[in-house]
Amino acid sequence: MLSPLGVSYLGLDDEGFAHFLRGTGAPFASVGALTFLFALLSLGRWGLRVMLSQKHPYEPWLWDHSWRHELQDQRLTQLLVSWPVSLVLLAVLAVVHWLFYSRVFSQGHVLPGALLGLVLLGFDIIIFTRVLGPTVLGTLALLRFGRMRLLLPGVPLELGSRCQVHLEARSLARMSNVKVELRRIREWAETTGCGDERLTQSVTHIEHSHTYTVDAAALHEGKALALPLELPEGGPEHSTALHASRSCHWELKLSSEVSSVHLDTTFVLPVYYVVGGHPARAS
Structure with a gap:
């Protein structure tokens, strides 16, 4: 049963193909276990969010997200996810490459081996540029800048108001200024076509x-850097809605360049439309 598949695609006999499956089984099982755990965590968070939304329907900042007056950049959290993923992918690639070169070429299947080698090279390039590269750069940036904190004057931040937030970071002697971008982003899923040509893609609009x-200058002295915010006027549809079908979120993006490591971090802000002291519920 294994022989036609092994011979046709990998150039392996029954024994070689079975050895290939045994070698790749553990990494793929690890990926499956991690996926299952993340699914359980997501289900638990969804249940808690539904319960809180029913209890506090006009206070969405209590259940849309765990907002705090002190926000931390998410680079460390992202790295805690991306590094295990990167290591698992590297382990899978290492096993696949070892089995491939030790089995296929040892049995004299040069042409199929060369073609599959090109396919593996394509996967290597994608993984290194899309996963491993950003993970390494993010780690270097975290080591250089540390984990930044953004102190809010309160939660929520009201549309149409002016306020100041304060950035706490390591002393950065080489940084002369920080570029600040306040933006509101809308995201939704858009489906086009029908039948076999049906395609769903994520749309992002600033x-x-x-x-x-x-x-x-304040960062040079180890002090908090004051960042003035001028939030535009808007209605309930402009409030933060992280889990809506057409999600809306406000971002404060900070960037600058220090040597060869780029400062590029983003904070998601709790911006809501306030009526009578109670933020309106965004649909």
Whole structure:
């Protein structure tokens, strides 16, 4: 049963193909176990969000997200996810490459081996550029800048108001200024076509963007950097809605360049439309 598949696609006999499956089984099983755990965590969070939304229907900041007056950049959290994923992918690639070169070429299947080698090279390039590369750069940025914190004057931030948030970061002697971008982003899934040509893709649209530069002198002295925010007027449809079908979120993007490592971090802000002291529920 294994022989036609092994011979046709990998150039392996029954024994070689069975050895190939045994070698790749453990990495794929690890990926499956991690996926199952993430699914359980997501289900638990969804249940808690539904319960809180029924209890506090006009206070969405209590259940849309665990908002705090002190926000931390998500680079460390992202790296805690991306590094295990990268290591699992590297382990899978290492096993596949070892089995491939030790089995296929040892049995004299040069042409099929060369063609499959090109396919594996394509996968290598995709994984290194899309997964491993950003993970390494993110780690270098975290080591250089540390984990930044953004202090809010309160939760929520009201549309149409002016306020100041404060950035706490390591002393950065080489950074002269910080580029600040406040933006409102709308995301939704859009389906086109029908039948076999049906295609669903994620659409991202920047509805509002305001960019300015702030002198980073305070960071040189180890102090918090004050960042003025001018939130535009808007209605309930402009409130933060992270889990809506057409999600809306406000971002504060901070960027600058220090040596060869780029500062590029983003904070998601709790911006809501307030009526009578109670933020309106965004649909």
